[in-house]
Each structure stands twice: as structure tokens, then as C-alpha cells.
Amino acid sequence: MSKRTSDSKVKAPLSALAARRLRQQQLAAQAEPSNPTPNGDSPSITPGAEAAPVLHSKDISGPSTPLKSRSPSAIPPKETIDSAGDTDIDIPRQVSNFVQTEENHGYDTQTLETTVKLRRGETFVIQGEYRVSVISGNISIYGAILETSASIDVIAPSTQALPVIECAPKSKKRKVEKPARKDGEYDAIFSLHSTQSGLNDVGRICPRFDRIWKPPLTSTVVKSKAADSFTPILTAIQPTPVLTIPPSWQPTITTLSSTKQSPKSIFIIGGKSVGKSTFGRYLLNTLLTNSQQSAVAYLDLDPGQPSFTPPCILSLHKITSPVVAPSFATFGSTEVVRQHHVGYISPREDPKYYLRCAADLVREYRRLVEQGEKLTLIVNTCGWIKGMGRELLQELIAVCEPTDVVGLGEVDGVFAEILPEGKGVKRHLLEAAGTGNAVGNIPGSQQFTPADLRILQTIAYFHQRSKVSGDSNGSSSPSFDFEKHLTAIPPLIAVYKGAAKVIHGITILDTGIAPDLIFTGLNATIVSVKMVKKDDREHPAIRYLEDVYGENNDVTPPYIPANQFDGTSGLLPAEGTVTAGLAIVRGVDEGNGELQLLTPMHEDEINGYLEDGYRILLCRGRDEMPVYLMWDWRDGRAGQKGRRGTGSGGGVDKMPYLDFVDGGEVTGKGAKEWKVRRNIMRRGQQRR
Structure with a gap:
């Protein structure tokens, strides 16, 4: 019988869950560390105009923090377990089928551009911010078809499924002679250039979204320069959603983007999380790049998850360029024709005002058409399709008078009830996204709820860079500033x-x-x-x-x-x-x-x-x-540490509405002044 020496240690057996967590920690240790609170002084504040305008800027000393919250904590990535309950974290998943070689991938140290050559059937997925410019051939990305000399700015964080770049047939929008192909074995050649909208610094304000620009724990990535704002991904260990649409969508999108019966009015309905915004964005990009239309009108009637505004707003937009960016990154990329703040994320709170705002926006669209603008109208609705929501849809149909209605998911009964008979409205019933792998809905991959994304959208809105009225520099790229709180x-x-x-x-x-x-x-x-x-x-x-x-x-x-x-x-x-x-x-x-x-x-x-x-x-x-938005969490955390160690209190004692969980103890001024009344009870519990 062997004897255990004094320096030997007995290791307890690991469960499958513990082993998986240990493996995640090892992989995370190899990844680049994230620090949402860089040291150093912030840039100076740009002073306001010297003349005394009606509204003016003014320095206010001391931060204002009038909200109640908890101390932020690092949120670990979700673990991935397959349907049988087994761990598959070590199995790389294919994201792109592009195979990097010295011939099909290169970097120019003078122009700081990456050149990629694709064959038909190859896919290329990139996370981050970049500008893609077509050198020869045609490529498609998120419904947009780009021909030679065309370019587009892309913003692709991990909050949504990543768009796919692949070869595409020649678009119908511009009739040009097909150029002789210089590289006979490649169908498309394009370049990638780093861009900076400022959104990569959003973690400085909200640590919840610090890692949305970090690539997943990967086994293979395309080699690129460290200074690049993007990372091409070949395979990944962590679930990485990739944007692909259901097969039934493409024929309908092709039909709706044809020039026959133009301009069309396309009304999109469906329940929650069926892909209405994805379908609308895909159709929008197809219309702008693969038809004869130079602009498209987009009517957003979803106050809970709008595509181009902060929450609680209905809006009408005139869009002239494809949009490949999540909703929180679209501010400044469209022309806002008219908008209404309804004050709620759902029409159920004030349905009459919701309908009147929608009707006013439709009238504004018709004024544009009467002025000679041939604008196809895309109408995006909210996911409320039962009860009063169905009645609202019926009212909206009467107001918008669409030529085509697209239903995603199980909406047969909705169609039968809300669509008028004999009006010549074309009906398109399509499968919902999210079934299978439609929009990259891989189990365990979605870290953010709709409420999280609304917070991100609001934070991004208030941190966008102001544009001087009358500025006509032609730039429609979004720009944000998170340097200062x-x-x-x-x-x-x-x-x-x-x-x-x-x-x-x-x-x-x-x-x-x-x-x-x-x-x-x-x-x-x-x-x-x-x-x-x-x-x-x-x-x-x-x-x-x-x-x-x-x-x-x-x-x-x-x-x-x-x-x-x-x-x-x-x-x-x-x-x-x-x-x-x-x-x-x-x-x-x-x-x-x-x-x-x-x-x-x-x-x-x-x-x-x-x-x-x-x-x-x-x-x-x-x-x-x-x-x-009202609390600089970096100062608050520093104050919290000071309170425990030196008793200085720091920023914590200056925050009248906030409390903090510090080592199991609730501290802060908010903790002392917050009182709970328990005199609300059900009617049957009340004494008479």
C-alpha cells in the first residue's frame, strides 16, 4: 500500500459542470483582458459658443446621480450545453468557410487595407467595424449587393448575428458592361479598411456591453494587424451567431424588390422575435442596391425595438444607402422625415395616440410621393398580434393601405381577420426567423434581452456626437463619443x-x-x-x-x-x-x-x-x-473601495438615490433613505 507524502494532494473528482467552467476560465485567461476603465485624464470639454444664445452650455460642478442601482459586476459568458445536456465547449464551430492563403489574403502597409479574394460559395464573416470596398466582381452582405467600386460601412458587434460576405450575381440597378476579370479563378475581390465610430468605447460608460466588440474564444481567425478594428472569424469555440435568412424569404424579397407596380407599400407583421426587423432591413438593402430606386421610405411603428431611433418613438425615414449595423448604431445614418415620441414601449398604454401618430406619419409619406418622389414604403410593426394588438393592426392596415403584406410565423388567422377582401392586397406568408439557424439563433449564444438592447440604444443615443444644424458635409456615418461621462x-x-x-x-x-x-x-x-x-x-x-x-x-x-x-x-x-x-x-x-x-x-x-x-x-x-447615464460607475466603484478600506466614502456618499451591495452589506445614502411600505394588498385581504 502506497503512502501519501506530506506534499502530495488529493484532488476531488470534478463534475461535468465544474470541468466546463474550469475550461472556460483557462480559455478566458488566454484571451485579451478587457478594461472598461482606462487610466488617464479625459480630453478637455469643448467650450460652448462665446455669444449668448437662447440656449447655452454651462459647466456644473459635481456629478449628479439621481437613480437607484446596484454595483456593477462582471457578467460571465453563458455556458453552452447541447440538447442532450453534454458539454461541447471544446468543439470548434465553422463560422466562415474561407481558407486563408498568401494568394487570397494580403495586407498593404501603405494603404493599411486588407485585400480578400473570394470564390463563389465561399463565405467570410467579420466582427467589428470596417469599410468594405469592391475591387472587382460583386459581393452581397445583409441583402445589399455591391458591384465594382462600391463601398459600405459595416458595424457588427456580438449583440446581433454577424453579417456574411459572399459572392453575388450582378445587380439589376446599374446596367454596365461586364469588365474583363483580371483574376480568372476568383469571382470577387474586395478590400477592408478599419473604421471608428466611437462605439467600441461604450464599455467605458456601461460595463455590461464592454465585450460586444471582442471576438469569441476562437480556434482560428484570419490573421490581421493588431490595430484593425475588425476580426475575420473562421471557426469559434463559443457560439457565434451568423446571419442567414430562411430559404422562403429570398423569392419574396426578389418579388418585392422588382420594379413592377412601383412604388409599393409593404407592411410587415408577426409576433415577437420572428425576424420582422431583420426582414425589413434585408429588404431595404436589396431595394437600394438591386433595383432602380435611389431611396426608400421606412416607417417604424415599433416603439419597443425601433430600428433607427431610441425607444418610445415612432418615425418615418428616407434612406438612400444600405444600412449594415444594429439599431443602436444607426443614429445619423438616415434622414428623419418626421417622428413622434409616444412615451411608451408598447401601444397598449395609449392606443389612440399611437394610431394618430402613425396616421400622421403616413400622411407625411404621401406628401413626399405627391411631390414626385417614387419611394417604396416599408412598414415595420410591433410584435403585438393578439387581442387589442390585432385590432390595432387592422386599423394600421386601413391607414397605410399597403400593396403587399408580409406575415412571419403563425399569422394565418391574423391575415384572415385584418386584411380587407377584394382590395388587391398581395399576401406573403413566410416562416419565422429563429427556427433552426435562421438568424444565428444558436442556443446559448444570445446574451442580451430586448430590455438590455433598449438600454444600449438609449445610451448610444445620448452619446452620439452633435451635428451642427445645416451641416451638409454629406457624411451619413454614425459617430459617438464615450470619452466623457x-x-x-x-x-x-x-x-x-x-x-x-x-x-x-x-x-x-x-x-x-x-x-x-x-x-x-x-x-x-x-x-x-x-x-x-x-x-x-x-x-x-x-x-x-x-x-x-x-x-x-x-x-x-x-x-x-x-x-x-x-x-x-x-x-x-x-x-x-x-x-x-x-x-x-x-x-x-x-x-x-x-x-x-x-x-x-x-x-x-x-x-x-x-x-x-x-x-x-x-x-x-x-x-x-x-x-x-447618470452615474459614472468607475467613480462609484472607487468610492466603494475607499469606504471599506479608508472610510473616505469617495463617490458613494455623494449619490443621494443610489445604494450598493458591498460584501453582503447594503451601503450608500440610498440604502439609508429608502423605505418600503407594505400597505398594498389584495382586496380580499383588506379588513372592512
């Missing part, structure tokens, strides 16, 4: 009392609170910036202000109780109200009668409205305020 950026100052006031009304949807509590309900919330013509005496909000306050410019505040109107449509009718954008009420200076606003809108843009005779009304709905 919002609390370190000078806010716009808007006066709400006195002769110089620019804020003429403040309201909170679906409620009526006492006027002296209005700023309690408004501070540290997201509001829409509504514009109303000052001479529009029939506008309900203007009429109310004049009836109640008259010419009294010293009113503090100019409050409009929403509960005195017949819903939002009675307070802010869609026909006479313009939604300029969103803002955050950073703080209130009641002594000077000023509101401090954080908004991506440039002050010149807002002042332009004022010069055109508009008045500003601020309207708060139920837009979700991400805690990271």
Missing part, C-alpha cells in the same frame, strides 16, 4: 420663467401631480423636446397655458396637468406637434428658473426652431433611464 459634459441651460424663457410648458404623461412636485417627478428623467408653433392658438397645450397663466412669464413652473386632457392625443396632437429629440433633465436651478438639459441635439438646432417661431414643451413619458 454625461455628468462631466456641460449641459444646455434652458430658462423656464421670465421674459427670456424658452421652456413654455412641462407635462408628465398619464398623471397629474401637484405643481410644487413637478420637478421631483421630472429631475433625472428622460423627456421629449416637443415643438409647437407659438401662433397655433388651437393647439390644446398652448390654449391651456394662455387660459391658465395668461401673460404671466414668472410662473414657476409652467405645468400642464396631463390628466385634464383626453389622453396624449388631446394634449399633444400629432398633427401640430414636432418631436425634435430627447433630453435628460440633469438638474434644476429654481432660483434662476433654469433647467439643465443633456441632449445630443446641438444648441444651434434648437435655437433654429425658436427663431422659426416655435415654443418648447417638455414631455416626460415612461422612457427607461439607464442608471449608467
Whole structure:
């Protein structure tokens, strides 16, 4: 019998789950570490204009953190288990079938461009940000067909399925002679160039999204320079969703993108997570690159997961270039013709206002058509197709009068109920995405919920770089700045009392609170910036202000109780109200009668409205305020450590609404002041 020596150790047997976690830790240790909080001073704040505009920037000392949250923690990647329950983390999955050689892949040290040569049938998947330019042949990506000399900017993080680059037939949009192929054995040659929108730094603001630009734990990648903003992926150990569409989609997309019966009005319906936005984006890109249309109108009626705006907004866009980017990365890439802030992520809260806003946007589209613009209209709807949602769809069909209706998933019954008979509407029933591997829906690969993506979309909106009104540099590429936290950026100052006031009304949807509590309900919330013509005496909000306050410019505040109107449509009718954008009420200076606003809108843009005779009304709905917009988590974490170690408190004691979980103990000012009342109970539990 052997004897155990003093330095020997007995290892306990590992379960399959423990072994898998150990393997993940080993793989993660080999990956590049991530640090969402780089050291070093931030760049200086760009000063505002020296002249005193109606709205101006102002430095405010000290961060404002009026929200309740918990300390952020690193979120480990989800483990992958197959349907039988066995671990398959060590099995590489094929992402691209491209095989790199010295002949089909090269890098130019002078132009800093990567050149790739593809044969028909080969696929090339890239994660990151890049510009792809076609040198010869044709390629397709996310429905867009690019010919020789064409280029497109791509933004492809891991939040969505990664687009695939592959050879494509010649498009029908431009009739050009087929050039003689220089490389006879390759069907397409294209170059890749790094681009920077600023989104790669989003983890500095919200650590939840720090790793969306990091490639998965891979076994093989295409070799590229370390400075590149993208990574071509061949095989991956972690699940890596790749964008492929169901077979039934392509014939329908080809039919809808034909020039016959143009312009069309295409209405897309389906339940949740069936691929409505994916189908709409794929169709949009096909129309712009494989037909005779130079522009497409896109009507987004999904306030919960909009494609080109922050949540809670319905919008009409005129789009002239293909869009290959997730929703949070599209700001600035389209022309916003008109938009309405409905204040909720679902139409169920105020269906009448939702329908009136949709009808107003359709009228705006028809005005464009009457002016001679041949614009195919794509209408994207929300995933509410039962009960009242079905009734809303029927109303929207009557308003939009589509030529084609596309149904994704099990919508046979919906079609039978909402589509009018004898109107000549063409019906297209297609399978839903997500069945099998339709849009890269690999089990265990999706880390983010729709709520997560709404937070990301809101964060990106408020960190987009402002564009000066009238700037016509022709650039439609999105641009973002995450170098500074919002609390370190000078806010716009808007006066709400006195002769110089620019804020003429403040309201909170679906409620009526006492006027002296209005700023309690408004501070540290997201509001829409509504514009109303000052001479529009029939506008309900203007009429109310004049009836109640008259010419009294010293009113503090100019409050409009929403509960005195017949819903939002009675307070802010869609026909006479313009939604300029969103803002955050950073703080209130009641002594000077000023509101401090954080908004991506440039002050010149807002002042332009004022010069055109508009008045500003601020309207708060139920837009979700991400805690990271009002709290610099890096300072908060540093303060937390100081409290435990030195008792200095740091940033924690300066945060009136926040509490923190610190070693099992809830700390922070929010923890001390937060009280819970348990006097809400069911009717049957109440004593009579």
C-alpha cells in the first residue's frame, strides 16, 4: 500500500459542470483582458459658443446621480450545453468557410487595407467595424449587393448575428458592361479598411456591453494587424451567431424588390422575435442596391425595438444607402422625415395616440410621393398580434393601405381577420426567423434581452456626437463619443420663467401631480423636446397655458396637468406637434428658473426652431433611464473601495438615490433613505 507524502494532494473528482467552467476560465485567461476603465485624464470639454444664445452650455460642478442601482459586476459568458445536456465547449464551430492563403489574403502597409479574394460559395464573416470596398466582381452582405467600386460601412458587434460576405450575381440597378476579370479563378475581390465610430468605447460608460466588440474564444481567425478594428472569424469555440435568412424569404424579397407596380407599400407583421426587423432591413438593402430606386421610405411603428431611433418613438425615414449595423448604431445614418415620441414601449398604454401618430406619419409619406418622389414604403410593426394588438393592426392596415403584406410565423388567422377582401392586397406568408439557424439563433449564444438592447440604444443615443444644424458635409456615418461621462459634459441651460424663457410648458404623461412636485417627478428623467408653433392658438397645450397663466412669464413652473386632457392625443396632437429629440433633465436651478438639459441635439438646432417661431414643451413619458447615464460607475466603484478600506466614502456618499451591495452589506445614502411600505394588498385581504 502506497503512502501519501506530506506534499502530495488529493484532488476531488470534478463534475461535468465544474470541468466546463474550469475550461472556460483557462480559455478566458488566454484571451485579451478587457478594461472598461482606462487610466488617464479625459480630453478637455469643448467650450460652448462665446455669444449668448437662447440656449447655452454651462459647466456644473459635481456629478449628479439621481437613480437607484446596484454595483456593477462582471457578467460571465453563458455556458453552452447541447440538447442532450453534454458539454461541447471544446468543439470548434465553422463560422466562415474561407481558407486563408498568401494568394487570397494580403495586407498593404501603405494603404493599411486588407485585400480578400473570394470564390463563389465561399463565405467570410467579420466582427467589428470596417469599410468594405469592391475591387472587382460583386459581393452581397445583409441583402445589399455591391458591384465594382462600391463601398459600405459595416458595424457588427456580438449583440446581433454577424453579417456574411459572399459572392453575388450582378445587380439589376446599374446596367454596365461586364469588365474583363483580371483574376480568372476568383469571382470577387474586395478590400477592408478599419473604421471608428466611437462605439467600441461604450464599455467605458456601461460595463455590461464592454465585450460586444471582442471576438469569441476562437480556434482560428484570419490573421490581421493588431490595430484593425475588425476580426475575420473562421471557426469559434463559443457560439457565434451568423446571419442567414430562411430559404422562403429570398423569392419574396426578389418579388418585392422588382420594379413592377412601383412604388409599393409593404407592411410587415408577426409576433415577437420572428425576424420582422431583420426582414425589413434585408429588404431595404436589396431595394437600394438591386433595383432602380435611389431611396426608400421606412416607417417604424415599433416603439419597443425601433430600428433607427431610441425607444418610445415612432418615425418615418428616407434612406438612400444600405444600412449594415444594429439599431443602436444607426443614429445619423438616415434622414428623419418626421417622428413622434409616444412615451411608451408598447401601444397598449395609449392606443389612440399611437394610431394618430402613425396616421400622421403616413400622411407625411404621401406628401413626399405627391411631390414626385417614387419611394417604396416599408412598414415595420410591433410584435403585438393578439387581442387589442390585432385590432390595432387592422386599423394600421386601413391607414397605410399597403400593396403587399408580409406575415412571419403563425399569422394565418391574423391575415384572415385584418386584411380587407377584394382590395388587391398581395399576401406573403413566410416562416419565422429563429427556427433552426435562421438568424444565428444558436442556443446559448444570445446574451442580451430586448430590455438590455433598449438600454444600449438609449445610451448610444445620448452619446452620439452633435451635428451642427445645416451641416451638409454629406457624411451619413454614425459617430459617438464615450470619452466623457454625461455628468462631466456641460449641459444646455434652458430658462423656464421670465421674459427670456424658452421652456413654455412641462407635462408628465398619464398623471397629474401637484405643481410644487413637478420637478421631483421630472429631475433625472428622460423627456421629449416637443415643438409647437407659438401662433397655433388651437393647439390644446398652448390654449391651456394662455387660459391658465395668461401673460404671466414668472410662473414657476409652467405645468400642464396631463390628466385634464383626453389622453396624449388631446394634449399633444400629432398633427401640430414636432418631436425634435430627447433630453435628460440633469438638474434644476429654481432660483434662476433654469433647467439643465443633456441632449445630443446641438444648441444651434434648437435655437433654429425658436427663431422659426416655435415654443418648447417638455414631455416626460415612461422612457427607461439607464442608471449608467447618470452615474459614472468607475467613480462609484472607487468610492466603494475607499469606504471599506479608508472610510473616505469617495463617490458613494455623494449619490443621494443610489445604494450598493458591498460584501453582503447594503451601503450608500440610498440604502439609508429608502423605505418600503407594505400597505398594498389584495382586496380580499383588506379588513372592512
